Amino acid sequence: MKIVFLDALTLGDVDFKRFERFGEVEIYETTSEKEVLKRVRDADVVVTNKVVIDAGIMDDSAVKFIQIAATGMNNVDLEYAKKKGIKVKNVAGYSTKAVVQHTFAMVLGLLNRVCYFDKYTREEYPKSEIFTHIQNWFEIAGKRWGIIGLGTIGKEVAKIAKAFGAEVVYYSTSGKNNSGEYKKVELEELMKTSDIISIHAPLNEKTKSLIKEKELMMMKEGTVIVNLGRGGIINEKDLAKTLERKDISIGLDVFEKEPINSDNLLLQFKDKTLLSPHVAWTSMEARNKLMDGIYANIEEFVEKAAN
Numbered sequence: 001m002k003i004v005f006l007d008a009l010t011l012g013d014v015d016f017k018r019f020e021r022f023g024e025v026e027i028y029e030t031t032s033e034k035e036v037l038k039r040v041r042d043a044d045v046v047v048t049n050k051v052v053i054d055a056g057i058m059d060d061s062a063v064k065f066i067q068i069a070a071t072g073m074n075n076v077d078l079e080y081a082k083k084k085g086i087k088v089k090n091v092a093g094y095s096t097k098a099v100v101q102h103t104f105a106m107v108l109g110l111l112n113r114v115c116y117f118d119k120y121t122r123e124e125y126p127k128s129e130i131f132t133h134i135q136n137w138f139e140i141a142g143k144r145w146g147i148i149g150l151g152t153i154g155k156e157v158a159k160i161a162k163a164f165g166a167e168v169v170y171y172s173t174s175g176k177n178n179s180g181e182y183k184k185v186e187l188e189e190l191m192k193t194s195d196i197i198s199i200h201a202p203l204n205e206k207t208k209s210l211i212k213e214k215e216l217m218m219m220k221e222g223t224v225i226v227n228l229g230r231g232g233i234i235n236e237k238d239l240a241k242t243l244e245r246k247d248i249s250i251g252l253d254v255f256e257k258e259p260i261n262s263d264n265l266l267l268q269f270k271d272k273t274l275l276s277p278h279v280a281w282t283s284m285e286a287r288n289k290l291m292d293g294i295y296a297n298i299e300e301f302v303e304k305a306a307n
Helices: 017-022 031-041 055-059 076-085 096-111 114-123 152-163 187-193 213-218 236-245 284-306
Strands: 002-005 025-029 045-048 063-066 088-089 144-148 167-171 195-199 225-226 249-252 273-275
Touching: 002 152, 017 025, 017 236, 017 284, 025 167, 031 055, 045 284, 055 076, 063 284, 076 088, 096 114, 096 195, 096 225, 096 236, 096 249, 096 273, 096 284, 144 152, 144 187, 167 187, 187 213
Parallel strands: 002 025, 002 045, 045 063, 063 088, 144 167, 144 195, 195 225, 225 249, 249 273
Antiparallel strands: none
16 A cells, blocks of 8 residues: 655644555655656555546546645646546544634734734834824624635634624525524625625535625724635635725735735735734644544544455
């Protein structure tokens, strides 16, 4: 049994040694598109986070099992894998607590202007004539928090937002997730009436460019919006236009293209944005849970193959 990890660098400092129990293990920190076939040609199991495994790779290799080191599965041609009899599995639920925590880190960072106050304290406060520095920021208590995508993560965010004293409303992007505890609203109402908006939806046909200039311009002045779902749910060109015209703050952990291009217009709005490089899922605990899930899936595959 040969197992190949194609983009191990995206998993950080986790335990790969235990996989040697199953056979030969090859670990590559990163793998370019041109290198994929050469590295997986004689592999039985391929572990990929973001490296694409398409029909051509499947046809020209001995791969029998593809393990996606994530929840999203859009980097593998699932229909063709099924046709070829190649098993494909992901790992779900490992990063819920981490993403929820990062959601509140971004919201509170924007609301309480943490980066601004840190910079001010280091550079200007020593010269101040008074003990404080007044800037406008508002409390979560008594405000409306709109959640786009009330799945597992969205529900956990709702629970904590409610504990802060917010009124929680939600828009279901799939139409399937419902809650008797929170008010379900249409997207237009959510955008127009929320003081804080957080996005926790997958990227699909229903959510791609769900939030465009029209929806962004509906927001009240001073609204804080964060995207912890997927890049592409918010149209970034429209967002840049809106930031020029409207007093809103945006926190983004995900982008249409990752890594972000150096000429992305959003990088210009330092006072209105809080950005992080797709790290909401990367707590130590989450990555260890992910590796446990990968190990369990490969173990199951190996045991079935042996029978």
